[in-house]
Amino acid sequence: MAVARPSRAAAGRGTHGRPGSYRRRWTKGPGSHRRGSPPAQHCQGDPVTYTIDIDTGGTFTDGLIADHDSERVHVVKVPSTPHDPTVALLDCVTEAARRLQLPVPALLAETVVLRYANTIATNAVIERRGAKIGLLIGPGQPWPGWLVEDGWTDTDMVERISTADALTAFQQLVDRGAQAVVVAMAEPSDEQAAKKAIRREYPGQFLGATPVFATSEVADGEDSAARINAAFLAAYVHRHLAGYLHRAEERLREQGLVRPLLVVHSSGGASRVARTHALNTYNSGPASGLLGARALAARYGVRHAITLDMGGTSVDLGVIVDGxxxxxxxxxxxxxxxxxxxxxxxxxxxxxxxxxTVRDGVLLVGPESAGARPGPACFGLGGLAPTVTDADVVLGHVDPQYFLDGRMPLDPDRAAAALQPVADALGVSLAEAAWQVKETVARMSAEHIGQIAAGAGLSEDDLHEAVLVVYGGAGSGHAAGILRASGLRRALMTPYSAVFSAYGSSGLDVVHGYSRRAEDDPVSLGAALVQRARRDMAGEGFDEVTLALTATCIVDGVSHELMVDSPEDLAGLTGVSRVGVRAVAPVPHVEFTPEELGDPDPAEARRGEREAYWGNQIWSLLTPAYDRRLLRPGHRIAGPALIDGADTTTAVPPGFVLSVDEYGTEVLSPSDL
Structure with missing residues (x-):
């Protein structure tokens, strides 16, 4: 297997020993290293030992733990806890410590980076579990009737105001139960004046102080409705998200973590809780996976790729265009x-x-999900509805005794009992009903692949050449069917595909982005944004950062984005409409070292065989099963075959072949390719 080698970027305690800081100077030093790889880097002072990346999904919470001393990476998967995501976060850390044979405080004390991607904000929006929001709408701003029509708020929670009467209107909204208030006015200065008037009367330090969100503080675009929506959703999830994240950081500190918890952002990058806006985290788990797939595409020199993250709750599709x-x-x-x-x-x-379900004789999959609790019927947690996982168990594609490395055995009898009414409604055998579920999933995914590819401007020829990057605990079992249904020819599944979003976040640095409309002097605006970026990064614990300064210029009605070296360079540009700054500070990443390809015969990895169903043309076959952990670069397996991993199973149907490349990645393709 390819060595997963944690890199050593600037990280650690502060130069003055201040806990929670990342200031540290790294230098190359002596020490043992793996043959064929460059010497490991060492720091002055205590060595970096562990980095932890955790991604909480709807069904499972995944962890990727890099041991910088042994240059090994460990993966962890535990059930999610929707009632309180921080429980699963700590369960993941506890399981990681068990794998490393360490007490939790010892692991956390030696952890220099803990990045956390989550779906807390996403779930709060989907399930409509946010705060009750009031809106103060100034002159010239659209009346947000769409928020009332869609049930996000009520008519009596929206007030038309001028700057002068903002305080009175705010008091009325709070009296009606507003838990947070959004101020939307034409000019940022007017919003700040209204907010200042409110805070003068109701200081933030008061118990029960109602948060006030100015739209210009959340977003800065010219579309007033889109700006109001962004501020509304930020206010809607703020309290919910802040409560969980602060509680998570507090519990981690109680257990021994001395560095800040870093929260992954959906636009790429991460920052500490105190520097994170609520909407920054929306879809951060899927975004981490997509960014990990981008790095994978770069490694393989792939121009175009479709990413497919099939977990327990949803399938998230992404696209890579020209890398x-x-x-x-x-x-x-x-x-x-x-x-x-x-x-x-x-x-x-x-x-x-x-x-x-079956409706009017037609088999349907989703959109309802059994989630983590009660989960699929085969989980044995009280779930009765048939699910895709139950179908995989009935087909024999998932070994019920090996699920999550045997830590969570599945019940095949419950799976069969749940799926039998589906078979009866379709008038087919139980196995054929399960196969139709699998075929339906493949067809649905293929349709959505075509949709996202077209939206990204990929032609049919581009799509034919694209690679399918598959991850998520359920993805590998359905990759072949999706290839066949979509017309794609090759799928990649890394050794960390079941925890790929956690792997993706392991490549993220601390990032802050700033963008503002250039209404007057772009030079002064650029200088102010650079100063703010440096100040915020210093607050994160970084003295040295990389800054990228951009200008959006509109010339003859056409928008152009240009890179500039300094704010002063903005003076020579024409039509500057927006100035942006992106600040990046590096933290440790996981890198990979390739190994030489060996014997293609996978006999050493074979763990037995079991009955598996492969469709009405092939029926049930006694199918070889292989241990994913024993596969080596160079191994080649022709279908039918099943590759059992600790956290996922790859199904290789007849007519497909799977090979293991120099990085330990499974490459699945039709055998006639």
Whole structure:
């Protein structure tokens, strides 16, 4: 297997020993290293020992722990706890400590980076569990009737105001139960004046103080409605998210963590809780996976790729175009157009926990999900509805005794009992019903792949050449069917595909982005943004950062984005409409060292065989099963075969072949390719 080698970037305690800081100077030093790889780097002072990346999804919480001393990476998967995501976060850390044979305080004390991607804000929006929001709408701003029509708020929670009567209107909204208030006015200065008047009467330090969100503090686009939506959603999830994240950091500190908890952002990068806006975290788990896939595409020299993250709750699709993950300047959240940049990700049904039904003789998968609790029927936690995972168990594609490395055995009898009504409604055998579930998932995914590819401007020829990067605990079991249904020819599944979003976050640095409209003097604006970026990064614990300064110029009605070296260079540009700064500070990453390809015969990895169903043309076959941990670079396996991993299973149907490359990545393709 390829060595996963944690890199050594600037990280650690402060130069003055201040806990929670990342200031440290790294130098190359002597020490043992792996043959064929460069010497490990060492720091002055205590060595970096561990980095931890955790991604909380709807069904499972995944962890990737890099041991910088042994240059090994460990993966962890535990059930998510929707009632309190911090429980699963700590469970993940506890399981990691068990794997490393360490007490939790010892692990956390030696952890220099803990990055956390989560779906807390996403779930709060989807399930409409946010705060009750009041809106103060100034002159010239659109009346947000769409928020009332869609049930986000009530008419009596929206007040038309001028700067002078903002305080009175605020008091009325609070009296009606507003838990947070959004101020939307034409000019940022007017919003700040209204906010200042409110805070003068109701200081933030008062118990029960109601948070006030100015739209210009959350977003700065020219579309007033999109700006109002962004501020509304930020206020909607703020209290919910802040409560969880502060509680998570507090519990981690109680257990021994001395560095700040870093929260992954959906636009790429991470920062500490105190420097994170609520909407920065929306879809941060899927975004981490997409950024990890971008790094994978770069490693393989792939121009175009489709990413497919099939977990337990949803399937998240992304796209890589010319080696880049497209960043949309504005995005849509729960049907609302928001003035915030986001990676292009499409969330659809068809995941492991998606519920299977039959309506008018037609088999349907999703969009309802069984989630983590009660989960699929085979989990034995009280779930009765049939799911995609239950179908995989019935097919024999998932070994019930090996699920999560045997830590969570599945019940095949419950799976069969749940799926039998589906078979009866379709008038087919139980196995054929399960196969139709699998085929439906493949067809649904293929349709959505075509949709996201077209939206990114990929032609049919581009799509034919693209690679499918598959991850998530359920993805490997469905990759072959999705290849066949979509016309794609090759799928990549890394050794960390089941925890790939956690792997993706392990490559993220601390990042802050700033963008403002250049209404007057772009030079002064650029200088102010650079100063703010340096100040915020100093607050994160970084003295040395990389700054990228950009200018958006509109010339003859056409928008151009230009890189400039300094704020002074903005003076020579024409038509500057917006100035942006992106500040980046490096933290440790996980890198990979390739190994030589060996004997193609995988006999050493074979763990037995079991009955598996492969469709009405092939029926049930006694199918070889292989241990994923024993596969080595160079191994080649022709279908039918099943590759059992500790946290995922790869299904290789007849007519497909799987090979293991020099990085330990499974490469799945039709055998006639």
């Amino acid at each position: 880049q993950a497209p960043l949309e300047e504005t995005s849509h959240i729960a049907g609302l157009h928001v003035d915030l940049p986001a990676l292009r990700i499409l969330a659809v049904g068809g995941a492991g926990g998606s519920v299977v």
